[in-house]
Amino acid sequence: MKKEIYTLIIKSVLAICITAVTITVLPKSSVIDNTKSIDVFSPAQIVSSIKNKRSNKNSTAKKTTKSKENNESTVSEQQVSSDITAVPSDIQELMDKAQKNLSKEKKIGKTTEEAYFGGGTLVKSGNIELQSKIPENFYKVDADKLLEQKADLKIKDASKPTVLIYHTHTTESYSLLDVGYYTGSLDTRSKKADRNMVRVGDDLCKYLNDLGINTIHDTEIHDENYTGAYKHSRKSVLKYLEKYPTIDITIDVHRDDITYQNKTIAGKKAARMMIIAGAEYGSVENYPTWEYNLRFDLAVQNKVNNMYPSLMRPILFAERKYNMDVTHNSFLLEIGTDANTLDEATYSARLFATALAQLLKDDYIEK
Numbered sequence: 001m002k003k004e005i006y007t008l009i010i011k012s013v014l015a016i017c018i019t020a021v022t023i024t025v026l027p028k029s030s031v032i033d034n035t036k037s038i039d040v041f042s043p044a045q046i047v048s049s050i051k052n053k054r055s056n057k058n059s060t061a062k063k064t065t066k067s068k069e070n071n072e073s074t075v076s077e078q079q080v081s082s083d084i085t086a087v088p089s090d091i092q093e094l095m096d097k098a099q100k101n102l103s104k105e106k107k108i109g110k111t112t113e114e115a116y117f118g119g120g121t122l123v124k125s126g127n128i129e130l131q132s133k134i135p136e137n138f139y140k141v142d143a144d145k146l147l148e149q150k151a152d153l154k155i156k157d158a159s160k161p162t163v164l165i166y167h168t169h170t171t172e173s174y175s176l177l178d179v180g181y182y183t184g185s186l187d188t189r190s191k192k193a194d195r196n197m198v199r200v201g202d203d204l205c206k207y208l209n210d211l212g213i214n215t216i217h218d219t220e221i222h223d224e225n226y227t228g229a230y231k232h233s234r235k236s237v238l239k240y241l242e243k244y245p246t247i248d249i250t251i252d253v254h255r256d257d258i259t260y261q262n263k264t265i266a267g268k269k270a271a272r273m274m275i276i277a278g279a280e281y282g283s284v285e286n287y288p289t290w291e292y293n294l295r296f297d298l299a300v301q302n303k304v305n306n307m308y309p310s311l312m313r314p315i316l317f318a319e320r321k322y323n324m325d326v327t328h329n330s331f332l333l334e335i336g337t338d339a340n341t342l343d344e345a346t347y348s349a350r351l352f353a354t355a356l357a358q359l360l361k362d363d364y365i366e367k
Contacts, residue, residue, distance in 0.1 A: 071220035072240075084350050085268045087343050088203070090194060095343065098176040098183075105183040111175075111339040113262055122314060127305035128298055129314035134279050141317065143298055151296035152328040153248055155365045158213050161244035162360075165205050165251050166218035167197040168233040168322070168332075169226075172255040174342040178269065188257070188338045191221060195342065200335055201253050203346045207353035213360055216240060216247070234323045241326060249296075249329045252322065255345065256334040262344065263311050270351060271336025271344040274313040275301055278320035287321050292328035300331070303359040308351050 087095070120133040125143040132141055155162055173190040175182070190196045198219045205217035218236050223229040233252065241247055262269045277297045280287040294317065301312045313334075324330040333352070336345045 071218060072216060084207075084354070085266050085347065088346060091199075091343050091346065094194070095176050095341075101185070102177065102179065102183070105185060108182045108186070111180055111182060117314075118258075118316075120318070127302045127309075129301075129305075129312070130277075130298070131314040131316050133316070133318040134281055138281055139279060141294075146291075146295045146298050147302060149295055150363065151299050152292045153296065153364045155248060155360060157246070158360065158365050160246040161214050161216050162246060163208055163213055163215040163249045163251065163356075164218065164237065164240050164244075164247050165201045165215060165253060166220075166233055166237060166240075167201060167222065167254065168229045168252050169223045169254050170198060170219075170221040171196050171223055172257075172338075173197075174255065174336065174338060174340055174345050176342060178341050178344070182339070186338070193219060197253055197255060199342065200255075200345045200349050204251075204253065204349040204353050207350045208357055211354065211357035213357050216244065230322055234326070237323055237326055248327055250323070250327055251330070252324075252332045253349075254332060254334050255340075256337045258337060262340070263308070265308050265311060265347075265351060268347060269341075269344050270308075270311060270348045271340040272311060272313050273304075273336070273348055273352060274334040275315045276320055276322070276332040276334065277315050277317045278322065278324050279317065280321075282319040284319055284321045287325045289325060289328055290321075293324050293330055296329040297331050299359060299363070300356060303362075304352060304355040307355045307358070311348065311351060 117131065120131045121136070123130040123132055123141045123143055125147075128143045128147070130141055130143065134141075171189040171191055173188060173192075173196045175186055177183075187195075193199060198217075201217050201219070205215045208215040218240060220236055222233040222236065225232070237250055241250075256274065263272050264270070275297045277290075277294050278284060278287065279290045279294075297315055301315055304312050320332075322332055324332065335348050335352075
């Protein structure tokens with residue numbers, strides 16, 4: 001009898017060991033969602049896994065591929081929270097350090113939140129506001145008509161490179177703390193990628209990619225020679241357009257340097273933004289396609305302001321070209337000013353990305 005009991009105990013132990021080894025070695029069970037398999041874990045892990053699977057589909061956009069030769073990045077190397085309102089951890093560290101040294105800082109002028117217009121004619125229609133500095137006898141903006149015409153844009157496959165983010169004035173940077181004054185240590189120009197426009201572009205690129213829009217981020221510094229910055233960035237843009245012929249949208253992301261205003265979205269301050277649109281007028285030459293760009297600009301502003309009312313300042317429509325002639329859907333985007341904080345600027349970039357991605361999915365990605 002005892003022998004049988006011992007035999008039964010030994011067999012039970014062996015069975016448990018074999019089961020444990022099998023669970024460890026064999027793949028985890030999975031559930032199927034639109035032909036994608038995800039590991040069976042907690043709900044939070046399932047959501048995370050879905051994001052990872054979706055990200056892997058965008059192989060170019062989701063791999064952390066940053067080349068030292070071409071300064072190309074398709075995903076931020078910074079830690080970006082899934083909560084769009086949260087302060088990214090790397091920025092929080094910078095803010096904490098600045099806060100510790102704040103009592104030692106010299107106060108240099110106050111920062112004030114005042115509206116700034118700058119002349120011209122204000123055109124308003126629904127969610128659209130446009131500051132036109134182009135004479136009406138040359139071109140009168142009909143915002144409703146242009147919105148109805150829609151942009152000259154058809155995206156067949158958003159998993160291929162579709163958007164290019166770059167920075168002509170890469171070294172433009174922001175305050176770290178919202179304390180109502182400029183500090184003596186504030187550097188409005190920085191070559192540090194965690195402080196300048198590259199950091200803002202990181203979040204814009206990251207969120208577009210997360211939302212299924214394959215986005216390339218050019219992180220090269222173009223304003224070592226400030227007066228030649230646009231020629232320098234143009235070379236980079238043309239290089240990317242040749243390398244990725246599926247890119248239809250280019251966005252030159254800057255920081256403004258005028259009086260600033262904030263907008264509170266979901267209880268958090270966001271830096272207001274402005275699109276610059278140009279026309280072949282006055283000194284601007286070789287830009288016959290400018291109206292295509294204006295149509296896209298209006299569509300973008302309309303969507304952003306629809307989702308986040310008044311987050312966008314009026315579009316500046318003026319005697320400008322910059323590098324907007326490279327595609328029919330190119331614009332310059334000003335995100336905040338040097339009085340805005342880096343946190344406010346990156347928050348706005350994330351909000352802008354969500355609105356732009358929604359616009360493309362609603363109207364321009366072929367179903």
